[in-house]
Amino acid sequence: MGKKTIIQDLIRDKRTQLPTLSVVTSNIIKLADDDNASVHALAEFILQDQAIANKVLKLANSAYYGVVKTIASIPHAITIIGFNDVTSLAIGMGVFSAFDLKKVNTLLKMEELWLHSLGCATAAKELATLLKIDDREQIFLNGLLHDMGKIIFALHFPDDFAIALEESKKNDCPLHYKEMEIFSENHATIAGQLMKHWNFPESLILPVQFHHSSAKCPQDFTIKAMIIEVADFLCHKTAIGSSGNPGVADVKIAVKNLGLLKDDLKRIIDFLERQRPKMEEYLQLLA
Numbered sequence: 001m002g003k004k005t006i007i008q009d010l011i012r013d014k015r016t017q018l019p020t021l022s023v024v025t026s027n028i029i030k031l032a033d034d035d036n037a038s039v040h041a042l043a044e045f046i047l048q049d050q051a052i053a054n055k056v057l058k059l060a061n062s063a064y065y066g067v068v069k070t071i072a073s074i075p076h077a078i079t080i081i082g083f084n085d086v087t088s089l090a091i092g093m094g095v096f097s098a099f100d101l102k103k104v105n106t107l108l109k110m111e112e113l114w115l116h117s118l119g120c121a122t123a124a125k126e127l128a129t130l131l132k133i134d135d136r137e138q139i140f141l142n143g144l145l146h147d148m149g150k151i152i153f154a155l156h157f158p159d160d161f162a163i164a165l166e167e168s169k170k171n172d173c174p175l176h177y178k179e180m181e182i183f184s185e186n187h188a189t190i191a192g193q194l195m196k197h198w199n200f201p202e203s204l205i206l207p208v209q210f211h212h213s214s215a216k217c218p219q220d221f222t223i224k225a226m227i228i229e230v231a232d233f234l235c236h237k238t239a240i241g242s243s244g245n246p247g248v249a250d251v252k253i254a255v256k257n258l259g260l261l262k263d264d265l266k267r268i269i270d271f272l273e274r275q276r277p278k279m280e281e282y283l284q285l286l287a
Helices: 007-012 023-032 039-046 051-062 074-081 083-097 110-130 136-146 151-155 157-171 173-181 185-198 201-208 218-239 253-256 262-284
Strands: none
Touching: 023 039, 023 083, 023 136, 039 051, 039 083, 039 110, 051 074, 051 083, 051 173, 051 262, 074 083, 083 110, 083 136, 110 136, 110 218, 110 262, 136 185, 136 201, 136 218, 151 157, 151 185, 151 218, 185 201, 201 218, 218 253, 218 262
């Protein structure tokens, strides 16, 4: 019988403490769900967090964007990098910095997990573009955050999670299968519960929560969940970063339901290969 480890139990257990998001990150999450959000509003929030502000400026002034003149203001940096990219970057940084990642590194190599997450986000956005799906930037963010439930397992249940990782590797099976055997939950559902606790909108929660069970996802978000499912698969196939998962689940049903062809999948894989150096450089700039 599996060990139930739902987020609500962690909240009630006084011996554990779930990470809290900064006010800045919480405000930017609200902006991400606001169609009328402005560059000015985003800049105001970013300026309240010096770490994020410095990295946004560092990125805008990098060779990555090829700007000759020095970018000295956050609003200007947002226009160079792009509103949606800065929003995703700020939320991703805010979420990952909420965890004590030094404790996680013994089980998951965070640099590799970051790269895998960025690869999945990139693949998801490209799939959404191919399929002419709206909200491509939100889908990018779904991909960026899809594996953070593994961090919860690694932080709060390291011994059991180590067993799940080892069993998955030994049997060459998807990690979320072993998580279900041990915890009666998998990292996707845990991530969804954590995002709900953090007051993320449903559009960001549900595609993450159901990316390993898209058939069960509420109808309005099923396509997005399938996109994350397929993007995750393609990122593993391309070996961009590592999520600690040695086995990849079959995504044939999701591929079929999305109307994707083999050539479409090959196109995304080729795209990821071309983007690999840029993603690696991007993460180095954020280090």
